[in-house]
Amino acid sequence: MRRSADDRVFRITTGMFAAIVLLLVIGIGFELWRQSMLSIDKFGFRFWTGRVWDPVSGEFGALPFIWGTLYSSFLALLLSTPIALGIAIYISELSPGMLRQPLAYLTELLAAIPSIVYGLWGVFVLTPIVRKLELLLPESLRRTPFFSGPPLGVGMGMAAIILSIMVIPFTSSVAREILKNVPIAQREAAYALGATRWEAIKVAIGFGKTGIIGAIMLGLGRALGETMAVTMVIGNNPQISPSLYAPQYTMAAVIANEFTEAADDLYLHALIEIGLLLFIITIFVNFISRFFIWTTKQRMERPA
Amino acid sequence: MSKAWRRKIISAIAEGFCAIAVLLALIPLAMILFYVVKQGFTSLNWAFFTQMPKPVGEAGGGMANAIVGTLILIAIAALLAVPIGCICGIHLAEYPTSKFSSIVRFAADVLNGVPSIVVGMFAYIIAVLPVKRFSAFAGGLALAVLMLPTVVRTTEELLRLVPAGLREGALALGATRTSAVFTVIVPAALPGILTGVLVALARVAGETAPLLFTAFGNRFWSISLRQPIASLTQQVYLYANSAYDDWHRQAWAGAFLLVMIILTLSIIARLSVRRLERMNRP
Amino acid sequence: MLTAIDMERFNAALAPSAAALESMNAKISVRDFDFFYGSAKVLHGITLDIPDRQVTALIGPSGCGKSTFIRSINRMNDIIPNARAKGTISIDGRAIYSSDTDVVSLRRRVGMVFQRSNPFPKSIYDNIAYGLRIGGMRNRRELNNVVERSLIRAALWDEVKDRLNESAFALSGGQQQRLCIARALAVDPEVLLMDEPASALDPIATTKIEELIWDLKVNYTIVIVTHNMQQAARVSDRTAFFMLGRLVEYADTKTIFMNPKEKMTEDYVTGRFG
Numbered sequence: 126m127r128r129s130a131d132d133r134v135f136r137i138t139t140g141m142f143a144a145i146v147l148l149l150v151i152g153i154g155f156e157l158w159r160q161s162m163l164s165i166d167k168f169g170f171r172f173w174t175g176r177v178w179d180p181v182s183g184e185f186g187a188l189p190f191i192w193g194t195l196y197s198s199f200l201a202l203l204l205s206t207p208i209a210l211g212i213a214i215y216i217s218e219l220s221p222g223m224l225r226q227p228l229a230y231l232t233e234l235l236a237a238i239p240s241i242v243y244g245l246w247g248v249f250v251l252t253p254i255v256r257k258l259e260l261l262l263p264e265s266l267r268r269t270p271f272f273s274g275p276p277l278g279v280g281m282g283m284a285a286i287i288l289s290i291m292v293i294p295f296t297s298s299v300a301r302e303i304l305k306n307v308p309i310a311q312r313e314a315a316y317a318l319g320a321t322r323w324e325a326i327k328v329a330i331g332f333g334k335t336g337i338i339g340a341i342m343l344g345l346g347r348a349l350g351e352t353m354a355v356t357m358v359i360g361n362n363p364q365i366s367p368s369l370y371a372p373q374y375t376m377a378a379v380i381a382n383e384f385t386e387a388a389d390d391l392y393l394h395a396l397i398e399i400g401l402l403l404f405i406i407t408i409f410v411n412f413i414s415r416f417f418i419w420t421t422k423q424r425m426e427r428p429a
Numbered sequence: 430m431s432k433a434w435r436r437k438i439i440s441a442i443a444e445g446f447c448a449i450a451v452l453l454a455l456i457p458l459a460m461i462l463f464y465v466v467k468q469g470f471t472s473l474n475w476a477f478f479t480q481m482p483k484p485v486g487e488a489g490g491g492m493a494n495a496i497v498g499t500l501i502l503i504a505i506a507a508l509l510a511v512p513i514g515c516i517c518g519i520h521l522a523e524y525p526t527s528k529f530s531s532i533v534r535f536a537a538d539v540l541n542g543v544p545s546i547v548v549g550m551f552a553y554i555i556a557v558l559p560v561k562r563f564s565a566f567a568g569g570l571a572l573a574v575l576m577l578p579t580v581v582r583t584t585e586e587l588l589r590l591v592p593a594g595l596r597e598g599a600l601a602l603g604a605t606r607t608s609a610v611f612t613v614i615v616p617a618a619l620p621g622i623l624t625g626v627l628v629a630l631a632r633v634a635g636e637t638a639p640l641l642f643t644a645f646g647n648r649f650w651s652i653s654l655r656q657p658i659a660s661l662t663q664q665v666y667l668y669a670n671s672a673y674d675d676w677h678r679q680a681w682a683g684a685f686l687l688v689m690i691i692l693t694l695s696i697i698a699r700l701s702v703r704r705l706e707r708m709n710r711p
Numbered sequence: 712m713l714t715a716i717d718m719e720r721f722n723a724a725l726a727p728s729a730a731a732l733e734s735m736n737a738k739i740s741v742r743d744f745d746f747f748y749g750s751a752k753v754l755h756g757i758t759l760d761i762p763d764r765q766v767t768a769l770i771g772p773s774g775c776g777k778s779t780f781i782r783s784i785n786r787m788n789d790i791i792p793n794a795r796a797k798g799t800i801s802i803d804g805r806a807i808y809s810s811d812t813d814v815v816s817l818r819r820r821v822g823m824v825f826q827r828s829n830p831f832p833k834s835i836y837d838n839i840a841y842g843l844r845i846g847g848m849r850n851r852r853e854l855n856n857v858v859e860r861s862l863i864r865a866a867l868w869d870e871v872k873d874r875l876n877e878s879a880f881a882l883s884g885g886q887q888q889r890l891c892i893a894r895a896l897a898v899d900p901e902v903l904l905m906d907e908p909a910s911a912l913d914p915i916a917t918t919k920i921e922e923l924i925w926d927l928k929v930n931y932t933i934v935i936v937t938h939n940m941q942q943a944a945r946v947s948d949r950t951a952f953f954m955l956g957r958l959v960e961y962a963d964t965k966t967i968f969m970n971p972k973e974k975m976t977e978d979y980v981t982g983r984f985g
């Protein structure tokens with residue numbers, strides 16, 4: 126209907142503030158790109174496939190960091206997904222009503238603990254424990270490429286454990302919300318056909334499947350960009366290895382460690398290019414995740 | 430064994446696994462809290478709050494400058510992010526279905542997912558590179574960008590909880606949209622918005638990565654916005670990586686302080702949101 | 712379908728002398744008024760005159776458009792996206808849907824009370840003073856006077872005079888609704904629109920509101936929507952019966968209830984459907 130002048134002024138003024146958020150996202154992408162031009166121009170695609178990272182000779186290849194980021198995130202999801210989904214199912218479907226709120230709150234508390242505290246705990250408490258476990262591993266397994274190398278405690282496996290703990294709350298809270306919103310009728314239909322409780326839960330999971338994949342990807346987005354805790358426990362050694370015992374490196378960690386040491390512009394631009402890639406990957410992952418969650422919610426709002 | 434029996438047993442096993450998953454997540458939580466309290470609380474002393482860090486390798490000293498530094502950093506972040514974020518949230522709540530709103534909402538979600546270290550790089554590029562100096566301002570800016578999406582979305586959500594009747598009541602008395610929003614709707618949601626802001630502040634108070642090359646850290650006392658400044662998180666990082674027992678002890682003390690701040694704020698927030706929900710029920 | 716002119720004749724024929732007399736001092740005149748939510752037409756060619764300083768009741772089955780109509784009189788429907796009005800409504804001869812109408816000052820002249828009481832989360836005092844303050848009044852003494860006067864008019868003063876600074880939420884449901892009436896009165900409107908003001912209240916609180924309406928009509932033109940036939944019969948001078956977005960019959964309340972011209976009206980007021 127007709128809009129008054131006040132309404133227009135209000136809309137435009139508040140809209141300008143809202144536009145800041147939009148401009149920030151565009152601005153981050155643009156500035157990262159602008160400040161990595163030197164490296165983009167010089168190395169082109171070779172930057173992503175090169176394995177040598179040598180600031181002294183001005184040779185920059187980021188593959189070991191990309192490997193480290195992807196591999197650690199993959200391992201973390203492997204650990205966190207069953208646990209996070211188990212938590213979501215337990216809280217939304219199985220737990221006594223009285224426990225529901227406190228359990229939800231406690232598991233989400235994991236998300237509130239600062240990354241640096243995870244790192245501190247990882248270094249001083251978890252590393253010795255993991256090292257003992259590594260020593261206990263049977264010799265036959267130690268000969269496979271996944272566990273080769275000396276058991277140091279720090280390394281890829283340790284990073285994956287810390288990361289998985291850190292992403293659990295993100296995945297479980299979204300998955301829980303999705304399960305909560307699955308229409309009761311879905312479950313009733315399953316029970317009416319004589320399903321067991323678990324079979325009815327499986328029907329609910331099937332109904333919210335896309336959204337649950339979205340929840341897992343949300344966790345992935347977190348894992349990819351996680352910095353401090355990983356930097357403190359992964360060993361910071363740029364090598365590409367499938368071994369969980371091997372000290373490796375991630376994109377975020379190399380930025381954290383070397384950014385203030387970057388003496389020349391090329392070095393700086395190379396590091397910023399890594400940041401740019403991290404930015405693009407996380408936007409992509411988050412986009413897909415939001416999209417999945419959104420379509421699922423959309424579907425559940427319509428009466429089934 | 431009959432088929433029905435097998436199905437029941439599978440169901441029971443699966444349900445058992447879910448319960449174990451909860452325990453698996455609670456164990457690290459309990460362990461972290463236990464160690465932070467055990468190592469941190471016993472390491473707290475008066476000097477920790479009042480003294481400056483000692484030179485490398487010397488025992489004693491405290492984190493006075495880092496505590497003040499963290500406060501200054503989050504104050505800058507709040508000053509930048511709260512007005513922008515709240516007004517942006519108001520816009521989203523007032524025009525929930527417009528195309529522009531859904532783009533902004535999406536941008537806020539994207540921003541929320543950008544790794545904090547990348548945001549730190551951005552702050553470095555726009556606030557450190559041009560003046561060639563690390564500064565408290567650059568650190569505060571990075572934290573502001575990080576808390577902005579939370580402020581935006583909490584404001585929007587809480588404003589939408591305000592009953593539509595209040596808006597109609599104000600408009601029917603001849604309020605313009607602007608005055609209805611600022612004199613009735615926002616005040617009604619204000620307690621909730623404030624706690625949302627507190628939670629966002631608590632979150633960024635725990636950030637380290639984006640400060641590494643913006644605020645940079647400072648061994649000395651500084652409260653200038655244009656100079657590098659110390660922060661609790663960075664000091665914990667520095668001390669954790671050192672080889673000295675006394676510094677490890679102080680790192681735990683710093684972690685304890687951080688966790689206490691964050692837990693307190695999040696519990697306050699939880700209680701007041703519950704109160705708000707009660708109030709808005711008819 | 713009836714044209715506007717037919718409709719007027721029709722109305723005139725219903726209650727000749729009274730209607731003719733009242734249309735002369737009509738406060739609100741509505742002519743050929745249509746209303747749309749998106750493409751759905753929910754009001755069809757409404758034409759009627761609402762007399763000054765009397766109580767006019769709108770009755771009709773649920774969904775017939777009573778709320779839509781009453782909210783059109785202070786242009787409250789403007790805030791609904793895609794809503795559209797056609798035809799004219801004039802107050803004191805000035806068309807309120809013309810492009811030079813200031814909606815804000817219109818709403819100050821035409822107050823409204825809602826079905827669900829909606830006090831602001833502020834003190835009792837601040838609720839009443841709200842309309843004046845956004846109008847720019849700052850003088851504390853004047854504010855005090857208006858707050859007191861409005862609360863007295865809304866028959867609430869004795870109950871709250873000692874706790875003006877307490878939250879409005881501390882009042883009972885009936886008191887909250889009278890607070891909303893007082894709040895509307897404080898800006899000194901000429902017309903008071905009430906959309907089922909008592910439907911959420913218990914019988915005693917309802918009686919209080921009804922007595923209040925009776926007192927207020929000395930100074931205000933009142934339009935009230937109600938589902939309660941007895942209430943319409945008790946408080947109103949004129950009654951309009953709506954059905955499916957059309958005005959079926961409009962006459963003296965007594966006529967509508969005792970001697971309606973239309974079969975549909977008779978069926979509705981005697982409770983045979985609706």
Ligand SMILES: Nc1ncnc2c1ncn2[C@@H]1O[C@H](COP(=O)(O)OP(=O)(O)OP(=O)(O)O)[C@@H](O)[C@H]1O
Nearest residue numbers: 748751753771772773774775776777778779780791
């Ligand atoms: N915001 C809206 N958008 C679309 N349609 C609406 C809207 N509000 C009301 N309607 C429709 O307009 C018609 C008239 O509704 P209105 O609320 O005016 O009826 P009413 O007579 O007040 O009913 P009740 O006695 O139940 O309050 C109904 O069919 C309703 O569904």
Ligand SMILES: [Mg+2]
Nearest residue numbers: 777778779906
């Ligand atoms: Mg109605």
